[in-house]
Amino acid sequence: MKKIAVFGATGSVGLQALSLLRENRDYELVCVSAYTNKMAIKKIIKKFDSIKAISLRDFIGVKNIHEHNNILDLFAYDFDYIINAVSGFAGLKITLKAIEENKIIFLANKESYVTAGKLINDLLKKYTQAKIFPLDSEHAGLFQLLKNEKSEDIKELIITASGGPFLNKSLDETKYVSYDEVFKHPTWTMGKKITIDSATMFNKALEIIEASNMFQTKNINVLVQPQSLVHAMLKFNDDSYKMSFSLPDMQQVISYFLNDCRFHSFFNQKNIDFSKMINFSLQAIDRERFIPIKLAFDAINSFNSKAISLNAANEVCVSAFIAKKIKFYQITEVVAEVYKNSVNKELKNYTEISKFHEAICQKTLLSIENI
Ligand SMILES: NC(=O)c1ccc[n+]([C@@H]2O[C@H](COP(=O)([O-])OP(=O)(O)OC[C@H]3O[C@@H](n4cnc5c(N)ncnc54)[C@H](OP(=O)(O)O)[C@@H]3O)[C@@H](O)[C@H]2O)c1
Numbered sequence: 001m002k003k004i005a006v007f008g009a010t011g012s013v014g015l016q017a018l019s020l021l022r023e024n025r026d027y028e029l030v031c032v033s034a035y036t037n038k039m040a041i042k043k044i045i046k047k048f049d050s051i052k053a054i055s056l057r058d059f060i061g062v063k064n065i066h067e068h069n070n071i072l073d074l075f076a077y078d079f080d081y082i083i084n085a086v087s088g089f090a091g092l093k094i095t096l097k098a099i100e101e102n103k104i105i106f107l108a109n110k111e112s113y114v115t116a117g118k119l120i121n122d123l124l125k126k127y128t129q130a131k132i133f134p135l136d137s138e139h140a141g142l143f144q145l146l147k148n149e150k151s152e153d154i155k156e157l158i159i160t161a162s163g164g165p166f167l168n169k170s171l172d173e174t175k176y177v178s179y180d181e182v183f184k185h186p187t188w189t190m191g192k193k194i195t196i197d198s199a200t201m202f203n204k205a206l207e208i209i210e211a212s213n214m215f216q217t218k219n220i221n222v223l224v225q226p227q228s229l230v231h232a233m234l235k236f237n238d239d240s241y242k243m244s245f246s247l248p249d250m251q252q253v254i255s256y257f258l259n260d261c262r263f264h265s266f267f268n269q270k271n272i273d274f275s276k277m278i279n280f281s282l283q284a285i286d287r288e289r290f291i292p293i294k295l296a297f298d299a300i301n302s303f304n305s306k307a308i309s310l311n312a313a314n315e316v317c318v319s320a321f322i323a324k325k326i327k328f329y330q331i332t333e334v335v336a337e338v339y340k341n342s343v344n345k346e347l348k349n350y351t352e353i354s355k356f357h358e359a360i361c362q363k364t365l366l367s368i369e370n371i
């Protein structure tokens with residue numbers, strides 16, 4: 001039996017992972033974490049009697065379950081596998097601890113590789129039993145496509161973007177979008193933060209940086225694919241392509257990695273209906289319209305302080321947008337300004353990275369106050 005802990009168990013990815021774990025007899029769920037969602041954790045505990053410990057910000061008092069408000073305390077329990085589906089910068093310390101504990105990590109938290117790519121890659125060389133597998137459709141697609149290919153044959157790694165709900169609006173037109181329109185993603189159902197990030201394209205910006213750090217290349221490109229059917233592509237030296245193609249479904253991605261990188265069937269899987277014509281379009285992204293994409297390509301050619309700035313400023317702006325303190329278009333404006341004014345240097349360890357993250361959060365809050 002493989003023992004597993006799910007961090008961020010109450011979120012969109014966490015819950016999808018749990019529903020797969022319920023049908024997979026190879027795994028025993030030992031620990032789960034959330035932040036504030038007590039009701040959801042209580043429901044999870046009822047469904048999995050194998051859970052020994054939980055982490056939440058506040059204690060909830062559940063019989064026979066150990067509770068911790070320091071999320072890293074869960075590493076005292078016996079498990080070899082973790083799913084890191086915590087959202088935001090808070091996920092980084094979990095990834096780093098998991099590597100140092102030589103765990104097998106199924107990583108949804110994209111902020112880890114965005115903010116600490118070099119640190120993670122260096123730690124993976126030191127803790128050789130630790131492995132990271134990407135729980136994200138684009139990166140999982142690249143992972144699958146790269147199997148059995150020779151790196152010298154590959155010209156470019158390509159990920160796709162749906163373009164979100166405002167793909168066909170000009171930058172100026174996004175000034176007039178309503179609060180509710182931002183949450184209407186055309187092809188995916190996801191958590192609040194990532195849905196907003198998909199509308200601005202900061203999600204894709206983070207994914208570009210994540211892919212660059214994860215696959216250790218700057219030869220990354222991004223194409224718009226509004227139907228979200230194509231997730232990733234390889235472009236070879238002869239200008240031929242290979243693509244990863246399926247209906248958008250995070251469970252498919254999670255299932256692949258939970259099953260030792262095998263294409264197993266799973267309950268509720270979706271199939272493409274080819275009795276209808278399947279159309280998909282692929283197009284380059286206008287980087288002047290989608291400024292986050294321009295910033296991401298700058299960030300992959302810079303030290304990690306730039307990616308940390310982009311991520312921290314965006315996290316603060318997204319929270320301010322949710323609280324209705326700023327308008328949708330101001331997310332991009334504020335992040336771009338903070339990014340431009342941030343230093344370009346390598347921050348080497350968690351202490352340096354988190355201090356810098358905090359400093360950028362404070363600067364961003366000030367920028368928002370001064371609007
Ligand atoms: N959603 C997707 O389809 C998708 C796809 C690929 C990658 N991702 C990435 O996966 C990660 C999770 O995304 P999501 O959409 O599942 O997010 P989500 O629905 O917002 O869930 C986030 C989870 O993290 C917990 N959490 C939030 N802040 C925390 C903190 N400060 N400390 C500890 N735990 C905290 C939440 O607990 P509470 O419920 O108690 O707040 C929840 O369990 C993100 O990095 C995202 O970019 C998501």
